[in-house]
Amino acid sequence: MMISSWRKRRAAKRAGKEQQRDGNGEMELTxxxxxxxxxxxxxxxxxxxxxxxxxxxxxxxxxxxxxxxxxxxxxxxxxxxxxxxxxxxxxxxxxDWCVENRSYGIERIPTPRVPISSMEVSDILSKIEFACKKQDSEGCRALVTKLKSLAKESERNKRCIATNGACGTLSEAFATFSAVAVASFDENIGVLEEILSALITMFPLDGVAKGYLVSAPAIHCLIWFLSSGDLSRRRNAVLALKELVSSMEDQRKTLNLLSEIEDAIEALFKLIKNPICSTSTKASLTIIYHMITSYSFTTSSSTSQKQVTKLVNLGIVPLLLETLVDTERSTCEKALGVLDGIVENQQGRELAYNNALTMPVLVKKILRVSNTATEFSVSILYNLCKNEQREDGGVLVEALRVGAFQKLLLLLQLGCVEKTKERVSELLKMLNLHRNKVDCVDPVDQFKDLKRPF
Missing domain, CATH: 3.30.40.10 (Zinc/RING finger domain, C3HC4 (zinc finger))
Structure with a gap:
């Protein structure tokens, strides 16, 4: 043992190391x-x-x-x-020092890859621009693949690529090949897919990049990807569209272009009905929310009503209610937002009236998920109740049965934004007219017979 310790000290001295003892008297490496x-x-x-x-x-x-x-x-x-x-x-x-001291449990540090430089990024981007001008889809695809591979090597590389204008160059390339693809889509589908995949890794996009993507050919291409069978392609397309509608500068133009494409709503609906992942589901709900909200359009509100009618016919109401039964906060807020827009439509309201999940789900979400979810739930309840035309009180009685009156009173006591407060007060007045028709019970009891647990 003494000889072993002496050898370690001698080796340390030869390597120019300093050593010290820990609390247990063992040699520590400095x-x-x-x-x-x-x-x-x-x-x-x-x-x-x-x-x-x-x-x-x-x-x-x-x-x-x-x-x-x-x-x-x-x-x-x-x-x-x-x-x-x-x-x-x-x-x-x-x-070398790590190798010499491996007996102390020190591992040799790997030789790091040299990160990409701004000059190298600029060179690749220039070549991509040249390939676009020549309409060289294969050459452009190879360059984009190389750029994407470098970005995946490290966060440092990704930042360097993004800060040197890669998003703008790639978006311009996507718009260019989208326009060419109208005549020869099969020849350009590979490069378009590769460019979109690279763009997704560099979100959020800057204004220049978004400006190139907000063009009729580019939006049509994204919807085509959204409708195709490839899962990664569909996911990338919906994330790109969500990026565009989330930008106030590009939102109106994007939504107007989407409203002109016949298959857009159906493709987005399918992403909710047959989800790929939670991210793509939330992105799809976000886009639909903006599409059916009339004030988002530069055209008349009839455009958004057409989108609502399409969604209602596709079966959006039961799908949203089933989604709301058991989902996480962000998805819940977005699904409620879409449902709030749907019940503005008479046909949408009728389907909500006739669905057994509507009242239990809406009342359950009040004061349970978030302020946003509560505000949307109250808005939907208000819309359904104020438009109730049945003499027996129909939806109002159902709301009372699942404990809406108590929940709304509690919300009024706890406080909420002024608009929601006004709606809660109106709802309480409407519900109070029918309180003698039913004994209010704890809303939790109403969920015992539901097929899906909360």
Whole structure:
């Protein structure tokens, strides 16, 4: 044991290491000062040198620069260049030191891949632009594949690619090949799919990129992808459309273009009926919500009513109610938002009246999910109740049976936004007229016979 300890001390001395004992008297290995990052004080995995001559770990110094600091942390010298240079000498010394001390459980740091530079990104993007002008779909596809592969290597690469205008170039390429694809779609489907896949990895898109995508050929291409059988293609298409409708600058034009495409609503509906993933479901609900909300359109509100009628005929009401029975917060809010728009339509209201899930689900969501979900639930209830025309009170009586009166009173006591407060007050007045027709019970009891648990 003594000989073993002596050998370790001798090896440490030869390597120029410092050692110290821990609380149990065991020898501890101290990382040489030159191998530590001056910022994190940890062993450097990817040593890089700044224009000041000081070496740091790449991850630490890049975080420093991204935070808006353009000086050397150690010397406070203003940096002439923000591009750190790999220090191969220090990296090899660190690797050798790791190998020598593997008996201490230290693993050799891998040789890092050299990250892409701004110059390399600009070169690739220039070649993509040239390939677009020549309508060279295969050449463009190969370049986009290379760019996407580099972006996946590291977050640093992805940031470098995005900050050098890749989103705008790729969006322009997508718009260009979408326009060409009208005549020869089969020849361009591969490059369009690859460009869209690369764009998705770089969200959120900037205004320039969105501007290229908001064109009739590009939107038609996205809807075609949305209707195709390939799952990743459908997911990417719906995420791109959601990105466009979420932008106030591009929302109206995008929605108007979507309203002109016959298959758009059906393709979005299918994504909810046969979900790929929760992200694509939420994206589809978001787009539909904007499409059926009349104030989003530059045209008349009849456009949105046509979309509502299509959705009602496809079976959106029972689908939304079944989705609401058991779903997470974000999806719940979006599904309620769509249902709120649907019940503005008489046919949609009739289907809601006749569905056994409507009242139990809506009352259950009040004060249960979020403020947004509560506001949408109250809005739907208000719309259904104020348009009730049956003499027996129909939907009002059903609401009382599942405990709507108590829930709304509690909401009024806890407080809510003014518009919701007004609707709650009106609902309580309407419900009060029929309280003698039914004994109000705990709404939880009403869920015992439902097929799907909450």
């Amino acid at each position: 990382i040489p000062r030159d191998f530590r990052c001056p910022i994190s004080l940890d062993l450097m995995n990817d040593p890089v040198t700044l224009s000041s001559g000081i070496t740091y770990d790449r991850e630490s110094i890049e975080k420093w620069i991204e935070a808006g600091s353009f000086t050397c942390p150690l010397t406070n010298q203003v940096l002439r260049s923000l591009e750190p240079i790999p220090n191969h000498v220090i990296r090899r010394k660190i690797q």
